[in-house]
Amino acid sequence: MAPVPQARQDGDGTSPGAPLLRLRDAAVSYGERPVWQGLDLDLRPGEFLAVLGPNGSGKSSLVRALLGRQPLSAGTLSVLGRPARKGGRHIGYVPQQAALSAQAMVRARDLVRFGMDGHRFGPQLRAGAVRRRVDDVLASVGASGYADVPVGMLSGGERQRVRIGQALATDPRILLCDEPLLSLDLHHQRAVTELVDARRRSHGTGVVFVTHEINPVLGLADRVLYLARGGHRIGTPDEVLSSESLSELYGTRVDVVRVRGRIVVVGAPDDVAAPPHHPAHETHRAAETHEKDGVRP
Template structure:
């Protein structure tokens, strides 16, 4: 994969013509009322890049993904996705949402959920039924879910459901894959399986990956850059540049210690919000961050 030039806060990247950004933000800000989640964000994400999005609860990680999906307008600045303003319903964007209660979807089969990724959005030409079935089978095989293609989702484990959700997100062969906390509630083995699926996709198809996570260690060896959101600001760069005591202390305005032990990164001596449990705080208007 081509070398990805790094961006630092307040500095705009230069993007070579042969690696034009698929996501580009300039001076971007997002606020809820008087609460500023982040501002002044300059960022380019290129084909095949793996970007991890980190930060404490309420810092705007999920809101960042919603902005890319065209679901949440910026408060300031500009955002383009594949050279156009962000818009809803693009077949070029695959989306793996946070795991939620199955409720009405519990009896849907795995293949049904993947099929919705192909023809359930209402955009673009419709495939013939036979072509849809073949595509569903192909996608299920590619994510290792063929063995439980006809099993209701409610009977699958959390890791198996995440394989199916990734299959649904990849069903239209997207150029960008957005993953919002895909590792929540998964054990280490399933975390590894999910991250390997995502990494294999970006390497084989040059798909850009934006991966929101509370825990960097499962993807630390895969990511090209980290976008760390906190205190209305941000840091962006390689893990070695961003996940340092100096960088995070400057971002938080207080002493934060980053310790590396046996290849793992731990944040210690941090404000309460850094070490908050892995669930999302409510924002003023009831949406989650």
């Protein structure tokens, strides 16, 4: 795990070194169908947790639960020592890339500013202080050069830099990233992961990084939560991403192949991964079913 600067106590109910997130015997179900259950998990300051699993395994349900948008069916969840709630300023959220629609003509700096005051219902910050803070945030994620460009004119990688800036605008204790690498080339994947890693190392921010692409974060992840329908595994990447661990999880033979420092998972139910040497599939795509995960917020 990265070195952890002294934790803050900003009225958030935690003490230095205490878990930022805590789930105990937690479960989410839709009707009578359990998505995941029996989940015990702590996230420590400065920890990088990668969340993996096929479509339909409950990754999106976990994201919504941590954001206070999805109630648990069983168990408990605390975020910074308190029940999860919508709009908490101490969680920075980087959503999946989606169609821009109404946001297409919003400038990059406007998105970051919304990250600062979008949750506020009381007095707003002074305009000068807001502008200075927005400029500082954009500079920290390398987006100053297109601060006044409409988001719809930015590349996917540039938009993700702005989204990370928006998530960091309130100086959060937890950074929740929901598939931030989708549709990005390797260069921009590396840029996004480096920004996230730099933040947790410099500020002790806990990171929950949901991804289908394990290899871009393999060297950063302290632990992995692997979700699959019917179960889950938590541990270091070596503990979880092994043939023995995933074979037990899926109840059938699964092979984890390591090639030149990269990982491919093959042999799981409905697996469609190409052989390990195929560059388009140097990621884990085990048991991919194309089933969507419950109801979107």
